[in-house]
Amino acid sequence: MTGSTQWIKRIKQLAALTASVAMMFAVAPASAIGAEGLPAALKRTVKVFGAGGLRGLESYSTGFLVSPEGHIVTIWNHVLDVEPITVVLDDGRKYEADIVGTEPKLDLAVIKLRADSERFDHFDLENVPSAGVGDRIFALSNMYKVAVGDEPVSVMSGVVSAVTSLEGRRGGFEIPFEGDVFLFDAITNNPGAGGGIVITRSGKPLGMIGREIRNADSNTWVNYAIPLRDLKTPIEQILSGTYERIETRPDDVAGDQLEPADFGLVMLPDVVYRTPAYVGSVIPDSLVATAGIERGDLVVFIGDELVQSIRDLKSALAAVEESDDVRLIVRRGDELITVEVTAPEKSE
Structure with missing residues (x-):
């Protein structure tokens, strides 16, 4: 038995023991x-x-x-x-x-x-x-x-x-x-x-x-x-059935927060409450253009955050700080594509 095989076996045994202890507890x-x-x-x-x-x-x-x-x-x-x-x-x-x-x-x-x-x-x-x-x-x-x-x-x-x-x-x-x-x-x-x-x-x-x-x-x-x-x-x-979701008021949004356009994203018009986060166009030579995002892509995750609408997308990007590493997962047809970019400095 090779050294690597022995280590794999020991790791599996430890995982099984840990699970057993948790279940017994x-x-x-x-x-x-x-x-x-x-x-x-x-x-x-x-x-x-x-x-x-x-x-x-x-x-x-x-x-x-x-x-x-x-x-x-x-x-x-x-x-x-x-x-x-x-x-x-x-x-x-x-x-x-x-x-x-x-x-x-x-x-x-x-x-x-x-x-x-x-x-x-x-x-x-x-x-x-x-x-x-x-x-x-x-x-x-x-x-x-x-x-x-x-x-x-x-x-x-x-x-x-x-x-x-x-x-x-x-x-x-x-x-x-x-x-x-x-x-x-x-x-x-x-x-x-x-x-x-x-x-x-x-x-x-x-x-x-x-x-x-x-x-x-x-x-x-x-x-x-x-x-x-x-x-x-x-x-x-x-x-x-009486709940109304919490809205972000305009005065709650800081002026230095990042927006989709800062990354090179131009989204489709936000015409209904949960408009899907489809990319309407990509600004040439922008961060997402260089990373491979294309028109028509549907943004489904930013980092580990589920994106169910354009509002979700804007909220997630607004929480990003300058120079953060940001991972975007988009759906293109039946394929999921992952790209990573570094958040830019907020333009004046």
């Missing part, structure tokens, strides 16, 4: 880890599968049931860029699901199982608790795709280490949520964990695990969750 009796409501919480947490597989973009994430009809709260990300979405419950039951509503500025999405005649156990968001520094929590998520069938999701134990605003970045992009978040001493910042649920020791829903991000100042990974107290009203309004 997830299914441990509630009394063993001090959470009375943990078994019920595990049944209400689901595995979400959808788009991904491109350059480190995982095709899986996590969600949690919030209604008896099968509504699920999850994180708004690229995994949802497919129709239909696949959801697997704790007991292995598999359903197709559709997007009901989203709020990108809160990293929030609500999807619904295609199961109109069934009823599901779910988290009650009527009385969402608060938490402070030192409070014990449990974080439930499908990190690293440990659970794919009838396995429960993984559980991590920790404490709230801070309740504060978050200066975080995902690649070259700032996270959209502007309120205070819960910071933990548990490592919740894992692939697939986004959209997972953080609960109190008694099993009450406390927060939604956010996307993988780094601290903008220290460049270290951040373990955090968005408080459900900030998501409760938008979730209820999405369920009732």
